[in-house]
Amino acid sequence: MTNTNASSYQHLLRNNKTWVDSKTNNDPTYFNDLSKGQSPEFLYIGCSDSRLPINMMTNTDPGHIFLHRNIANMVHQNDANLESVLEYAIHSLHVKTIIVAGHHKCGGVAAALGPKTEGVIEDWIRPIRSVYADNKKELDEHACTADRLSELNVIAQIKSLTQTRPFLKALSTKNAPNLVGWVLQLETGLIKDIPLPLDEWKKDEILPQTFVNTP
Numbered sequence: 001m002t003n004t005n006a007s008s009y010q011h012l013l014r015n016n017k018t019w020v021d022s023k024t025n026n027d028p029t030y031f032n033d034l035s036k037g038q039s040p041e042f043l044y045i046g047c048s049d050s051r052l053p054i055n056m057m058t059n060t061d062p063g064h065i066f067l068h069r070n071i072a073n074m075v076h077q078n079d080a081n082l083e084s085v086l087e088y089a090i091h092s093l094h095v096k097t098i099i100v101a102g103h104h105k106c107g108g109v110a111a112a113l114g115p116k117t118e119g120v121i122e123d124w125i126r127p128i129r130s131v132y133a134d135n136k137k138e139l140d141e142h143a144c145t146a147d148r149l150s151e152l153n154v155i156a157q158i159k160s161l162t163q164t165r166p167f168l169k170a171l172s173t174k175n176a177p178n179l180v181g182w183v184l185q186l187e188t189g190l191i192k193d194i195p196l197p198l199d200e201w202k203k204d205e206i207l208p209q210t211f212v213n214t215p
């Protein structure tokens with residue numbers, strides 16, 4: 001480890017102590033209260049990109065957002081990691097809303113627009129190549145193909161989420177959480193809400209007619 005790395009690493013611990021002090025100076029029982037439990041209103045599924053601190057971007061305190069992150073905010077079927085997060089968030093924490101958030105300048109999306117490679121990431125991002133193929137004309141004509149593909153990928157991943165076992169179980173008991181699609185615009189810091197084709201999904205029987213989305 002270089003001195004620079006050691007310094008950066010020590011910096012993390014010093015910052016942590018400063019943060020703890022600032023919290024407890026304002027509220028001496030802050031961490032005691034926080035440790036008693038959680039009842040987050042939101043499940044957030046986002047990209048692992050280091051530039052997306054969603055609590056900072058939404059100015060929310062610990063306890064508000066249950067988090068799952070992976071490269072390019074993917075919802076693969078039979079992903080035990082994500083499905084266990086979904087099951088716990090929906091059926092134990094009873095979150096009200098699930099947010100799937102992509103972002104502009106996403107490396108995973110950019111990789112899906114590039115040549116195929118050997119390795120695990122290629123398998124992981126393969127569904128994004130399908131999103132591109134299904135929307136090639138619109139995407140090729142867009143001013144920023146990759147950023148628009150990030151938006152369409154959010155819609156595709158929410159569609160996939162509706163077919164996961166935990167969400168299907170919630171639909172069967174008419175207790176499904178609301179669904180929200182976001183794209184985080186790195187170039188401005190602003191969050192863009194992405195309209196979801198819920199009526200189309202109901203028509204195609206991907207969602208039941210009884211599904212109500214009121215985030």
Ligand SMILES: [Zn+2]
Binds near residue numbers: 073
């Ligand atoms: Zn990304």
